[in-house]
Amino acid sequence: MVIAVDGPAASGKGTIARALARHFGLPHLDTGLLYRSVALNLWRFGGDPGSEFEAVRACHIDGIGWDDPELRSETVSSIASRISAYPMVREALLERQKRFAAGPSGAVLDGRDIGTVIAPDADVKLFVTASPQIRAERRLKELQARGMPAHLPDILADIEARDARDSDRSSAPLRQAEDAVLLDTSRMSAEEAVAAAIVIVEKQRLG
Ligand code: CDP
């Protein structure tokens, strides 16, 4: 079984994807981490996020540990959202995502274009969303819990800017696949959202 989970920043797609992977015993790939790794590489070698050429040079990401706390910083989030609009960057990361989705034991992937580009034939597609205000409050809590400096109006502005960039780009924009099930988590706790996602997957699986 292949499950595609897409949605905007802090909609809860990562939490849902991880929980689905655990529940159904499937391997999980957070594809946002790939774009974040490219962004962190670029930032570390002082590259210009405005240059597609320099961003492509940063696509050799095997040296970055996936638990590097800097991957989650707002600076890296913002660079990731800019460089992910470059077709050559998306192309450089395409093959490893497709290979993961085609693995022998099935997979759960979360990102922006899983149901539309990476795994268009996925057995179940979820499009997870929540209002920008609620997503900003979630991100604020997360940053505060990690002791990182955070300011709600800045986070909200960043989320809205990333939503616009992710939705308006020409290469693999963020959009709900026609056959995806919409899950609005605005009024749900993380536990409720996970429970709702499991019900959707069970129903879709039974056809
Ligand atoms: O967790 P959050 O939603 O804030 O971000 P993420 O999923 O880690 O993704 C970081 C950035 O990478 C996003 O703002 C997108 O621009 C980009 N991304 C993408 O373009 N396509 C994907 N499949 C995953 C992430």
Ligand code: CDP
């Ligand atoms: O992966 P994405 O950026 O979409 O979001 P996440 O990292 O899964 O979730 C962002 C934060 O919102 C986490 O701290 C979750 O515990 C929290 N949250 C949630 O994921 N879903 C809810 N329904 C409520 C809160």
